Structure formats: C-alpha cells, structure tokens
Amino acid sequence: MRQSLNDGQMVLTNLLKEMGLEVERILKGCMQTLITLDRAQAEFWIAEDHLVNDFERQVDDACVRLIATQQPVAKDLRKIISAMKISTDLERMADLAIGIAKVTRRIEGPLCKPLIDIPLMAEKALVMMRQGLEAYSREDMELARNLAAQDDAVDHLYNQVVRDLLVIMTKSPEYLDQGMYLTFVGRYLERFADHATNIGENVIYIATAQRQDLNK
Amino acid sequence: MGQSLSVRHLEAWYGSNKTLKGINMEIKPNQVTAIIGPSGCGKSTFVRCINRMHETLPGTKVKGEITLDGESIYDQDPVALRKMVGMVFQKANPFPSMSIYENVVAGLRLNGMKNKQKLLASAEKSLRMAALWDEVKDRLNYSGMSLSGGQQQRLCIARALAVEPSVLLMDEPASALDPIATTHIEELIRELKENYTILIVTHNMQQAARIADSTAFFLNGELVEHGPTSEIFTNPNDKRTEDYITGRFG
Numbered sequence: 001m002r003q004s005l006n007d008g009q010m011v012l013t014n015l016l017k018e019m020g021l022e023v024e025r026i027l028k029g030c031m032q033t034l035i036t037l038d039r040a041q042a043e044f045w046i047a048e049d050h051l052v053n054d055f056e057r058q059v060d061d062a063c064v065r066l067i068a069t070q071q072p073v074a075k076d077l078r079k080i081i082s083a084m085k086i087s088t089d090l091e092r093m094a095d096l097a098i099g100i101a102k103v104t105r106r107i108e109g110p111l112c113k114p115l116i117d118i119p120l121m122a123e124k125a126l127v128m129m130r131q132g133l134e135a136y137s138r139e140d141m142e143l144a145r146n147l148a149a150q151d152d153a154v155d156h157l158y159n160q161v162v163r164d165l166l167v168i169m170t171k172s173p174e175y176l177d178q179g180m181y182l183t184f185v186g187r188y189l190e191r192f193a194d195h196a197t198n199i200g201e202n203v204i205y206i207a208t209a210q211r212q213d214l215n216k
Numbered sequence: 217m218g219q220s221l222s223v224r225h226l227e228a229w230y231g232s233n234k235t236l237k238g239i240n241m242e243i244k245p246n247q248v249t250a251i252i253g254p255s256g257c258g259k260s261t262f263v264r265c266i267n268r269m270h271e272t273l274p275g276t277k278v279k280g281e282i283t284l285d286g287e288s289i290y291d292q293d294p295v296a297l298r299k300m301v302g303m304v305f306q307k308a309n310p311f312p313s314m315s316i317y318e319n320v321v322a323g324l325r326l327n328g329m330k331n332k333q334k335l336l337a338s339a340e341k342s343l344r345m346a347a348l349w350d351e352v353k354d355r356l357n358y359s360g361m362s363l364s365g366g367q368q369q370r371l372c373i374a375r376a377l378a379v380e381p382s383v384l385l386m387d388e389p390a391s392a393l394d395p396i397a398t399t400h401i402e403e404l405i406r407e408l409k410e411n412y413t414i415l416i417v418t419h420n421m422q423q424a425a426r427i428a429d430s431t432a433f434f435l436n437g438e439l440v441e442h443g444p445t446s447e448i449f450t451n452p453n454d455k456r457t458e459d460y461i462t463g464r465f466g
Contacts, residue, residue: 002463071422073449076462209451 005076008066012083013137015062019055019090020133024126026052027097027192031122033104034185035115042104045097052094059087075206082202086136089195093129096188096195103181112168112175118182121157121189124150125196132199141207144200148214154193161186218245218413219285219300219382221266226280228261228270235261237437239280243430245382248405248414250428250445252421254460257434259417263385266415267301268294284383299327302376306388308368310360310375316343317356319371323379338378345411346374347404366397373404377412384408386416390423402427421461425449433457 033042135143169179197214221243228236235258251259264270320339343349348370390398432442
C-alpha cells in the first residue's frame with residue numbers, strides 16, 4: 001500500500017544520507033586545512049559549500065512534492081517535516097565546517113599548540129551526525145537518545161579547549177588572535193554536535209509525536 | 217441550537233449480518249463529528265440508526281440506546297424524530313417533479329404548514345443558510361433538476377434545514393462533487409455547526425481533517441477510536457487508525 005509515498009520517503013532517506021556524507025567530507029577536509037594550515041585547500045573547501053546547499057534544496061523539493069501529491073498525515077507527515085528540518089541542520093553543519101576553513105585563512109604563523117582536543121571534537125561530532133542519520137533511517141529511538149550523552153562529551157571537550165586557549169592567550173599575548181580563532185573553531189564544532197542532537201530529537205518526534213530535548 | 221447525542225452499546229444487523237458491534241460514543245452539540253473507516257465498516261449504518269432509518273429496511277434489527285439531549289430516540293415517533301435529525305445523502309436527490317422552491321418546503325408542507333408567506337420566508341431562510349439563495353432567488357420556480365450537482369446538494373441541505381432540525385447527518389455529501397462545489401459544502405458545514413450538531417460520513421481523509429472537530433474511526437462494525445481531529449490525524453492512539461489514515465490499509 002502507498003508505494004509512491006514509501007518510495008518518496010526512501011528517496012528522502014537516501015538524499016539525507018548522501019547529504020550527510022557530503023557534510024562529513026567537507027568537515028574532514030576543513031579540519032585538515034586547519035591542522036596543516038593549508039590556505040589553498042581552505043579556499044577549495046570554502047568553494048564546496050554550494051554542494052550541500054544543493055542537497056538542501058533537493059530535500060525541500062522532494063518534501064514539498066510528497067506533501068502536495070500524497071497528503072501525508074500522522075507519522076508519515078512527521079517524517080517528511082523532519083526530513084526538511086534535518087536537511088536544514090545538515091546545511092548549517094556544513095556552514096560551520098566551512099567556518100573552520102575560513103579560520104585557516106586568517107591564522108598567521110605556526111600554531112600555538114599541537115591540536116589534540118579540537119580534532120577529537122570533530123571526530124566525535126561526526127560520529128554523532130552519522131548516528132543521528134542512522135537513527136533517522138532506522139527510526140531507532142535508542143540510538144537517537146544516546147546522542148545526548150555524546151553531546152555532553154563534546155561540550156566537555158569544548159570547555160577544555162577554551163580553558164587551554166585562555167591560558168595560552170594570557171601567557172602569550174602574541175597568540176591572542178590565533179587563540180580567539182581557535183576558540184571559534186571549538187565553538188563551531190560544539191554547535192555542529194548540537195545540530196546532530198537536533199537530528200536525534202527529530203527521530204524521537206517521528207516515533208512518538210513528542211518533543212524531547214537532547215541538548216540540555 | 218444543536219443537541220448532544222449519546223450512543224450506548226449500539227448493535228445493528230442486516231439479517232444475520234451484525235454490522236455494528238456495541239458502539240459507545242458521545243457526540244457534542246454544535247460540533248462537526250466525522251465518521252471515517254473503510255467500506256463496509258458500519259459508518260453509514262451508524263448514522264442511519266441515529267434517525268431510525270436503519271430499522272425501516274426489512275430484516276434489520278437494532279439494539280442499544282441512543283439519546284438526543286438525554287431523551288431516548290426510541291421513545292419518539294420516527295417521523296417527529298426525523299424532523300429533529302435531518303439527513304443529506306451521498307447523491308443529491310431533489311424531488312425531480314418539483315421546483316427549487318417546492319423542494320425546499322416539501323418537508324414543511326408534509327408537516328402541515330400551508331401559509332404561503334411563512335413557506336416563502338422559510339424557503340428563503342433555508343436557502344440562505346445553505347448558501348444557495350443568491351444563485352437561485354430569481355428562478356425559484358425552475359426545476360430542482362436544472363441545478364448543477366453542487367447546487368443540487370446544497371438544495372438538499374436547504375430542504376433538510378427547512379424543518380429546523382437540531383442534528384444534521386451527512387453521508388458522504390461531497391463525494392460526487394467537483395473541488396469547487398466541495399469547498400462550498402465544506403464552508404457551509406463550518407457555518408452550520410453554529411446552529412446544528414453535524415455528523416458527516418466521509419471517505420476523504422483530508423475533508424475530515426479540514427472540517428471536523430472530532431473524528432471517529434470505525435472498523436468491522438467497531439468504534440476503534442474517537443477523539444479530537446487534530447489528534448487523530450497527527451498522533452492517533454491506535455495503530456489501526458494510523459494504518460488507515462496513512463493509507464496502509466482500507
């Protein structure tokens with residue numbers, strides 16, 4: 001029954017998965033530009049932003065088409081509305097990743113310290129995004145709820161990054177600019193993880209029609 | 217004003233076939249209640265029990281209780297009851313040999329009203345309530361059959377309203393109409409609920425979602441779920457309701 005609607009929902013799920021892979025590729029690339037301070041690569045990734053924007057438009061169009069032609073209700077409607085919201089989250093996640101490449105553009109000279117916690121934050125945030133999309137695909141509430149604890153871990157790392165950078169900026173004022181930019185990066189990654197929890201919240205909404213805050 | 221309906225342990229049969237299996241339902245006054253469910257689930261039988269039309273067919277049987285503002289409908293004369301509980305059917309059925317005007321006042325005449333002024337005033341009032349007056353006021357003597365399908369259905373609604381019922385039963389009133397005529401009927405239903413209690417049987421999920429305050433889902437002669445329309449169409453309690461409204465079966 002309702003093969004067209006089922007097919008349409010499958011298209012949405014696949015689009016979001018592909019969009020997630022694109023966001024992952026961009027975040028990894030942007031992080032690499034920061035670690036290597038490769039400005040040319042930073043420009044390359046900044047120019048890649050449109051790819052995720054295109055995905056967002058495709059998801060929006062597919063959702064509008066399904067709503068107009070299939071008149072979905074209840075869980076079907078929640079799933080489609082959530083797909084639109086998730087695509088917006090993914091688009092913002094890509095913007096945050098691009099923000100890291102823009103920081104690379106501005107950093108002068110060698111890094112004030114080896115980057116350890118920031119790449120770890122990026123890794124954890126990416127795991128969260130993958131898990132959120134997997135939870136959406138499988139409608140797995142437990143997987144979605146599990147994102148809350150992971151977000152706490154990313155928040156903890158962010159606080160650690162800010163503390164470390166404050167110490168460096170206080171001791172060595174010549175790193176004031178760089179310290180500020182790296183704090184931005186920490187903030188971008190913390191926000192990236194928050195968007196991953198939004199994906200999980202949408203999964204819970206699809207399954208229960210209830211809102212649950214995974215980012216307290 | 218509309219009256220409340222209370223249905224308790226309602227059972228109905230066609231011969232040995234039990235089509236309603238113990239329905240309990242409270243219907244609030246001045247609200248639109250949509251009855252939805254797959255074909256053969258008993259929704260038309262249910263509304264036909266409310267004005268005691270079901271029992272007029274040979275071989276049928278009804279058990280249980282239906283009260284209208286607390287009074288049993290079975291304590292009332294069926295003809296008097298049908299004055300209070302009007303009905304509009306799926307297919308517009310104006311009396312073919314009568315004019316538009318005669319169609320509207322047919323019920324009043326049957327009930328003994330003869331005063332021409334009163335009949336004319338009542339016809340105008342009913343046609344206005346049915347949002348048809350402006351379209352037919354200059355041709356009241358034309359045949360009811362000269363109207364379009366949507367107009368004929370509104371004529372039937374005007375005919376039902378003329379006897380001043382408190383409850384209006386509508387069995388798929390817009391299923392044979394085009395989208396514009398359907399919109400007219402839906403707008404009319406929304407306006408009429410100020411003065412009437414309305415029960416509408418519909419196969420059109422979106423129509424139920426648009427116009428009904430509460431929605432009841434019937435399946436195999438049972439009432440599966442009855443609740444606010446906004447809940448039934450966003451987060452129904454019963455999986456069978458969800459499967460039906462999302463088109464997974466039925």
